[in-house]
Amino acid sequence: MKQDESSTPAVELRGVRKGFGERTILDGIDLAIARGEVLVLVGPSGSGKSTLLKIVSGIETPDSGEVWLSGECCTHTPPYRRPVHTVFQNYALFPHLDVAGNVAFPLAVAGVARAKRQPLVDQALSWVHMQRHARRRIDALSGGEKQRVALARALVDQPQCVLLDEPLSALDPHLRAGTLDLLQELQSELGLTYLFITHDREEALRIGHRIGVLNHGRLEQLGPPEEVYRRPQTAFVASFLGKINWLNGTNAPAGGKPGIGICGCHIPTDGHPAVPAGPVKVGLRPEDVRIGASGRIQARVVSRLFFGDSTTIRVQTADDCELVVDQRPPSDAAMGDMVWLDWSPAAMHLFPADEIDAQANASEKEHAK
Amino acid sequence: MNTQSSRWLALPAVLYLTVLFLGPTSVVLAYSFMRRDIYGGVHLQFSWDAWRMATDGITLGILARTVILATGVTVANLLLAYPCAAALARMSRERRALWVLILSFPMMTSLLLRTYGWLNLLPLAWRGTLPGVGLVLTCNYLPFMVLPLLKAYERADRSLVLAALDLGATPWQAFWRVTFPITLSGAVSGAALVFIPVSGEYLIPHFIGDGKVSLAGTLVMEWFDHRHWPYAAAAATWLAAIVLVPIAGSLVWKSRELSPAK
Numbered sequence: 104m105k106q107d108e109s110s111t112p113a114v115e116l117r118g119v120r121k122g123f124g125e126r127t128i129l130d131g132i133d134l135a136i137a138r139g140e141v142l143v144l145v146g147p148s149g150s151g152k153s154t155l156l157k158i159v160s161g162i163e164t165p166d167s168g169e170v171w172l173s174g175e176c177c178t179h180t181p182p183y184r185r186p187v188h189t190v191f192q193n194y195a196l197f198p199h200l201d202v203a204g205n206v207a208f209p210l211a212v213a214g215v216a217r218a219k220r221q222p223l224v225d226q227a228l229s230w231v232h233m234q235r236h237a238r239r240r241i242d243a244l245s246g247g248e249k250q251r252v253a254l255a256r257a258l259v260d261q262p263q264c265v266l267l268d269e270p271l272s273a274l275d276p277h278l279r280a281g282t283l284d285l286l287q288e289l290q291s292e293l294g295l296t297y298l299f300i301t302h303d304r305e306e307a308l309r310i311g312h313r314i315g316v317l318n319h320g321r322l323e324q325l326g327p328p329e330e331v332y333r334r335p336q337t338a339f340v341a342s343f344l345g346k347i348n349w350l351n352g353t354n355a356p357a358g359g360k361p362g363i364g365i366c367g368c369h370i371p372t373d374g375h376p377a378v379p380a381g382p383v384k385v386g387l388r389p390e391d392v393r394i395g396a397s398g399r400i401q402a403r404v405v406s407r408l409f410f411g412d413s414t415t416i417r418v419q420t421a422d423d424c425e426l427v428v429d430q431r432p433p434s435d436a437a438m439g440d441m442v443w444l445d446w447s448p449a450a451m452h453l454f455p456a457d458e459i460d461a462q463a464n465a466s467e468k469e470h471a472k
Numbered sequence: 473m474n475t476q477s478s479r480w481l482a483l484p485a486v487l488y489l490t491v492l493f494l495g496p497t498s499v500v501l502a503y504s505f506m507r508r509d510i511y512g513g514v515h516l517q518f519s520w521d522a523w524r525m526a527t528d529g530i531t532l533g534i535l536a537r538t539v540i541l542a543t544g545v546t547v548a549n550l551l552l553a554y555p556c557a558a559a560l561a562r563m564s565r566e567r568r569a570l571w572v573l574i575l576s577f578p579m580m581t582s583l584l585l586r587t588y589g590w591l592n593l594l595p596l597a598w599r600g601t602l603p604g605v606g607l608v609l610t611c612n613y614l615p616f617m618v619l620p621l622l623k624a625y626e627r628a629d630r631s632l633v634l635a636a637l638d639l640g641a642t643p644w645q646a647f648w649r650v651t652f653p654i655t656l657s658g659a660v661s662g663a664a665l666v667f668i669p670v671s672g673e674y675l676i677p678h679f680i681g682d683g684k685v686s687l688a689g690t691l692v693m694e695w696f697d698h699r700h701w702p703y704a705a706a707a708a709t710w711l712a713a714i715v716l717v718p719i720a721g722s723l724v725w726k727s728r729e730l731s732p733a734k
Contacts (some may be wrong), residue, residue: 160638183645195635199653212641212649222646256639 111174113138113264113296114187119168121154121320123213128154129165136264145307146317147343154188155317160299161185173263174180175251175389179295188292192273194249196241202228202252203237208276209260222244227259242448247278251285258289264296267369271306283310301431303454305343308332316340336345338454340427341386348392351456363453368400386452389415389429394436398445402426417436418442478699497712504705513700522702526710531691535710538688540571541606542670542714544618545665553617553662558651560618572622578617586612587679600682608680609670616669624658655687659720659730668715688714 108333111136121129128151131244136142144152157163158170161182170178177185185459188209196205206227226232231251235242248433250270257265270286287310287388290297293422301307315325318341324331324340335341342349352365361378362371372378394416402418405425413431420426426444428434436442504522508515525531558574560568578586590608591599598604632654636646652659674689681690688711695704 162634162638182634185643188640189635189638191635192633193629193631195629195631197632197636197650197654199650208636208641208649209639209718212636212639212645261642 105233111138112136112171113140114298115169115171116155116159117169119158119165119173120153121158121163121165128320130159132168132320132322134231134315134322135295136298136324138296139310140265140293140313141299141310141312143286143297143299143301143311143313144315144317145301145304145343147294147302150317151320152302152317153268154258156189156268156298156300159264160266162223176330186263187266188260188262189255190250190257190266190270190293190449191322192269194253194273196252196256198241200241201237202233202239202241202244205241205252206255206259207254213260215260223259225267227255230258231255231285231292238248246274247466248284250278254286254289258293260294263300267297267299269301270299271301271303279306286310287326291375308344314344316343318343322357335386335452337419338384338386338452341454343468346389346427346429347452348387348389350385350387350426352385352453354378354380354383363451366420367422370399370451372448372451372453375448375451375453382456384454384456386454387426388447389427389448390431391446392426393445394418394428394434394442395432395445396443400424400444401441402444404438404440404442407438409433418444422446485554488574500705500708503703506702508700508702510699512701514701519702520570522700522706523586525703526706531707531710534691535688535714537602537686538711539626539714541609541687542667544606545609545613548606549617549666550659550663552610553621554615554659556614556618556659557621557625557655560622561630566723568622572619575618578612579615583612584677585612587676590680594680599680602685605677605680605687608676609673613666613678616665620661620665621655621658624655624661628654639667639672652716654692657726660725664718664722667718671714 114134114136116132116134116256119129119132129152134142134154144155146152154163158165159172160178161180161289164179167176169176172180172186189466197208199308200208203224207220207225210223215223224237225397228237231254233248233255236248236252241252241460242250250273254270256342267286269284274282285307286297287293297310299307299310311328313326314328314331316323316331318337318339331340331343335344338349343346350365352363355362355369357369357371360368360371360373361375363378363383363385364370400420402420402424403411404416405419406417410433412433413429414433414436416428416430416434416436418426418428428444431438476578503514504526505518505520507517507519507521560571563571587608594604594608594684598607606711628651633646633648636650637643641649672689673687674693677685677690678693681687686694686709691707692704692711695707
């Protein structure tokens with residue numbers, strides 16, 4: 104496959120829109136994936152991430168916008184002429200071919216001579232530690248083995264970008280971490296480019312060089328995992344990427360300095376670029392709140408869950424504000440104790456209240472699933 | 473229930489086959505080695521006469537024509553049925569059910585009426601010719617090919633074709649390297665369902681062939697009419713042998729397909 108200068112993105116989407124009938128699936132997506140980068144698109148089901156993957160692979164065509172692969176416009180190029188391969192959620196291995204036959208498939212259809220295929224197939228199988236299973240039938244493999252064969256098949260002819268469609272979701276939970284390690288290892292060893300789709304935020308945060316959060320066909324935020332997690336630009340991003348407490352607050356400057364009032368207490372917001380006018384929603388991650396002998400607000404412990412290395416404590420303030428607090432190492436606070444809560448003002452995520460309520464509700468429902 | 477006792481469940485079928493099929497077939501085979509009685513029936517005397525006739529050039533020519541016709545009809549049906557089954561498999565469940573009903577409706581009407589209908593449709597020049605007979609047979613047996621193929625298509629995972637395209641296979645390569653192999657069991661079943669009855673077809677060759685297209689099926693009937701039972705029996709034995717080849721072939725193929733994983 105063609106080697107361009109390294110500055111050309113492996114995949115670039117420009118204003119991609121797609122709808123089915125009345126429904127808009129993708130609403131103007133702009134995205135570029137650099138060579139050797141792992142870009143994770145994360146979002147709830149129905150956010151459009153699978154459609155986006157199909158548009159990159161060529162199985163779907165956008166209604167408008169362009170798809171560029173390694174500097175070539177491929178918007179209307181059929182899937183079999185695109186330098187990308189997909190690792191499918193259900194593996195999609197060919198049941199009539201054995202392991203080696205599956206891995207050799209991309210080479211065979213590309214017209215690579217039989218003798219030249221063998222070393223490439225062996226190499227790809229060794230990447231996924233399956234070289235001893237070359238002659239096995241697909242139906243004799245376990246789920247994890249199938250996934251590795253699917254990966255070897257997608258890597259064997261070294262595509263410009265590997266599209267991973269929820270690659271871990273069909274695996275047993277205990278296999279996921281190992282498979283994620285393998286994906287990460289291969290990526291850095293071989294300098295692969297991944298476009299990784301998942302609805303699992305932990306997977307996304309762990310493997311992504313950059314994370315894009317999709318919601319209702321829009322890319323709400325795109326950036327490195329830490330940035331997206333620490334500085335969410337929308338309430339949806341804040342609640343989708345991790346547990347968060349939402350508190351009602353008001354914009355309340357005091358003594359000429361900006362600040363907000365929540366749960367009957369005033370907190371200065373020097374560090375924040377801008378505090379929205381009027382009612383404010385304040386997001387506080389459970390791990391950002393400390394329980395101690397002194398602090399900002401006093402609250403009563405209403406429930407306590409012990410996890411060995413940590414505790415999850417639910418507290419209630421005099422103003423009926425409820426918060427969930429994660430304490431690692433475990434806190435000694437017991438049910439009914441009065442405790443002080445403290446947090447750094449920088450840990451608060453501030454959003455205009457009206458913009459959020461509906462969204463936060465929707466995402467809570469998603470989490471409840 | 474253990475396997476010993478469950479074997480008895482097959483008893484009715486075994487009895488049925490023995491009394492009504494193996495018995496009569498043995499009688500047919502035995503008749504082919506006896507002498508002809510000119511008023512029908514046979515003399516209980518051993519004779520090679522019928523087999524001497526049944527291995528002459530004329531008989532072998534007719535048998536060869538039968539095999540060519542049955543093969544041709546089977547291949548034509550495969551070519552017609554593949555796109556048809558592919559289209560049906562992509563339809564919604566309701567539409568597919570409707571089309572399957574429309575497709576199999578002819579099978580529920582009288583074969584005789586349909587064949588008379590063809591006599592009106594067919595250009596006169598095609599009557600009494602092998603291609604004419606082949607055309608009518610192909611049309612008549614299409615559902616027998618489409619339905620097993622459709623079942624195979626429904627079982628086959630459509631995402632495999634998308635995977636093939638994604639991995640660089642052109643649509644043509646995707647068909648030959650993926651769709652065809654994974655639907656082959658349906659094609660084999662369909663081929664058996666078409667080849668076997670076509671080899672023994674009597675009615676359609678009789679009417680469409682206008683008595684000019686001799687085939688194994690018409691041969692048996694004609695010589696039975698001519699009260700040459702031993703020869704008719706020998707021809708019927710030939711017919712069974714012709715049919716046995718694809719049955720044995722498909723059985724061997726299926727048993728290999730189902731063999732345990734390596």
